[in-house]
Amino acid sequence: MTQNNPSLLERSSRLWRLDDTPADNPNEGPVALLRSMCALALQHKTKLILCTAVGIGLAAFHAHSLPRIYTATATLLLEPRRPTLASGQDGSGAQNLDLNRADSELQIIRSERLLSAVFDSLNLEASAELGPQPPRMLDLVVSNVRRIFSEPGTGTGAVTSETGKTARSDGAVATNNIEPPATNARQAAFQSFARRLDVRRVGQSYVMEISYSSSDPVLAARVANAAVSGYILQAVSFKAEMAQAGTEVLQWRLDALASQVDAATDAMKQGKLPAIPTPDGDARIIGAALPPLSPSAPRPSLITALGGVLGLLAGFSMIALNLALDRKVRNAKDLMRDTGIPCLGTLPDAASRVDLRRGSHNRRSSVIVNLPGSAYAVAIRDLRTSIEIACSAIRNERGIVIAVAGWETGTGVSTLCLSLAQFISRSGRYTTLFNAEMGQIDLSDDGPDALPTTSLADALVADMRPEQVIFGNGRGDGDGIAVLPIHSENALTNLYVDFRDRRVARIVEAARARGDVLLGLPSVGGSTDAQALAIHADAVLIVASAGRTTTEQVNDTLQQLRRSGANVIGTVINRAKA
Numbered sequence: 001m002t003q004n005n006p007s008l009l010e011r012s013s014r015l016w017r018l019d020d021t022p023a024d025n026p027n028e029g030p031v032a033l034l035r036s037m038c039a040l041a042l043q044h045k046t047k048l049i050l051c052t053a054v055g056i057g058l059a060a061f062h063a064h065s066l067p068r069i070y071t072a073t074a075t076l077l078l079e080p081r082r083p084t085l086a087s088g089q090d091g092s093g094a095q096n097l098d099l100n101r102a103d104s105e106l107q108i109i110r111s112e113r114l115l116s117a118v119f120d121s122l123n124l125e126a127s128a129e130l131g132p133q134p135p136r137m138l139d140l141v142v143s144n145v146r147r148i149f150s151e152p153g154t155g156t157g158a159v160t161s162e163t164g165k166t167a168r169s170d171g172a173v174a175t176n177n178i179e180p181p182a183t184n185a186r187q188a189a190f191q192s193f194a195r196r197l198d199v200r201r202v203g204q205s206y207v208m209e210i211s212y213s214s215s216d217p218v219l220a221a222r223v224a225n226a227a228v229s230g231y232i233l234q235a236v237s238f239k240a241e242m243a244q245a246g247t248e249v250l251q252w253r254l255d256a257l258a259s260q261v262d263a264a265t266d267a268m269k270q271g272k273l274p275a276i277p278t279p280d281g282d283a284r285i286i287g288a289a290l291p292p293l294s295p296s297a298p299r300p301s302l303i304t305a306l307g308g309v310l311g312l313l314a315g316f317s318m319i320a321l322n323l324a325l326d327r328k329v330r331n332a333k334d335l336m337r338d339t340g341i342p343c344l345g346t347l348p349d350a351a352s353r354v355d356l357r358r359g360s361h362n363r364r365s366s367v368i369v370n371l372p373g374s375a376y377a378v379a380i381r382d383l384r385t386s387i388e389i390a391c392s393a394i395r396n397e398r399g400i401v402i403a404v405a406g407w408e409t410g411t412g413v414s415t416l417c418l419s420l421a422q423f424i425s426r427s428g429r430y431t432t433l434f435n436a437e438m439g440q441i442d443l444s445d446d447g448p449d450a451l452p453t454t455s456l457a458d459a460l461v462a463d464m465r466p467e468q469v470i471f472g473n474g475r476g477d478g479d480g481i482a483v484l485p486i487h488s489e490n491a492l493t494n495l496y497v498d499f500r501d502r503r504v505a506r507i508v509e510a511a512r513a514r515g516d517v518l519l520g521l522p523s524v525g526g527s528t529d530a531q532a533l534a535i536h537a538d539a540v541l542i543v544a545s546a547g548r549t550t551t552e553q554v555n556d557t558l559q560q561l562r563r564s565g566a567n568v569i570g571t572v573i574n575r576a577k578a
Contacts, residue, residue: 051315055307076287078105113234213296225273236257329548344383400517404543417518436521467510
């Protein structure tokens with residue numbers, strides 16, 4: 001006698017053709033990425049719009065809270081140096097300009113000597129914007145963190161690591177480093193002044209731009225002009241000193257230099273340009289600094305646009321991070337990609353139209369029959385059709401055995417089995433339901449057709465024959481669906497029973513002889529009873545609860561069922577709220 005027992009691979013190939021999956025187009029790399037990003041943006045458009053709006057709002061608030069900064073610029077053109085004229089000399093010895101001199105003049109303008117002269121002449125030490133400012137919140141936080149994590153310094157009487165001698169007292173060292181408060185305030189104001197002053201060369205030319213930024217437009221123009229006048233004063237003063245040190249210098253030359261020095265000095269003190277020409281300044285002023293009409297910083301429009309872009313990028317980053325860390329089942333496409341098996345259907349939440357948690361079992365289980373046009377009923381019908389197509393190779397005069405499994409309880413295995421049983425029963429085939437979650441299917445309704453029921457575990461322990469097993473009539477549950485609990489109410493019976501016993505196969509085969517059989521398996525993650533019962537089914541479905549079950553749990557369920565020899569044909573996503 002030859003036994004026709006196909007292997008797992010043969011059964012899988014007959015039930016579902018897995019070799020018909022279309023290959024990915026390798027030429028759609030960037031296009032596929034762009035398409036995915038667009039789909040992701042449309043899917044999470046509310047979050048992206050919210051993040052962008054928050055970024056724009058914060059940036060606009062920050063831009064309008066910043067003080068307005070005005071920048072005034074004065075320009076001067078370097079000229080060849082004119083030597084100090086003495087008797088018997090002419091101006092033929094003028095030096096030509098070169099690139100090195102231009103760079104040297106930049107450093108002269110940035111020198112502390114010239115900046116100090118401008119700073120003192122305008123009495124900028126008393127300026128409020130250059131004085132000590134109240135610390136910002138960020139500075140306070142950073143200083144507190146540094147103080148907490150700073151290493152303890154060498155205290156009084158600490159021993160040095162090299163000599164072993166006691167170091168000097170910290171009090172003595174601190175006494176030597178103490179500076180007067182006025183000196184510290186002036187130094188801080190001068191450093192702030194130097195940071196606000198900018199000197200740059202225009203391209204490769206000999207034009208120098210001296211700019212100063214301040215919250216007062218008039219002060220910005222005064223400082224820029226004073227810096228130019230200070231540079232002229234420094235050049236003219238040097239020539240005047242050289243002329244006075246000479247022996248045979250013409251008096252008119254000394255008078256001319258003295259007048260230029262006085263004019264440059266007065267201009268630097270008043271924040272203006274010299275009132276008379278200064279040909280001995282080795283530079284010609286070609287542009288005076290005027291009070292700016294509009295602030296140069298901040299730029300609210302640019303900051304706001306940048307805030308919107310950063311908000312959009314932050315939204316995309318949060319969505320991408322959430323998708324990377326969130327491994328919960330969301331849709332059929334991602335589930336198929338992560339598990340490698342087809343998703344046969346997605347069940348909507350039937351409780352959104354009829355409350356499945358209230359009323360009797362008749363009310364809860366007949367929602368599909370009473371609402372045939374609902375989305376849930378259509379989804380169950382499509383799922384039944386998909387199962388019939390997958391099992392068309394083994395459909396014969398006898399029924400088929402379909403098992404439904406989930407990783408944990410509460411994924412909707414019992415409700416799905418009952419809904420499928422109702423559809424199969426209404427299509428004219430006798431249906432037997434073995435259910436492990438009998439707490440959700442209450443058979444305690446007192447009706448004329450209600451019969452006492454045993455359980456599959458009790459039948460195995462009592463060594464009952466298949467014809468002795470009493471099934472629940474359950475006519476109130478949908479046209480005479482035979483229901484049998486899998487587990488017993490006795491915990492010891494559930495502990496000792498072995499569902500891989502051949503008597504289980506005989507009971508299932510007896511039910512198959514009457515029609516189709518549905519097995520609502522226990523949770524795969526809770527016990528191995530689901531693996532023991534799954535081998536008696538022709539096809540196994542895995543139910544994943546949307547937003548609750550993770551892809552790792554679905555893969556673990558798939559691997560455990562396949563190791564036991566079960567034939568898993570696909571998955572089902574249940575969107576019912578827990």
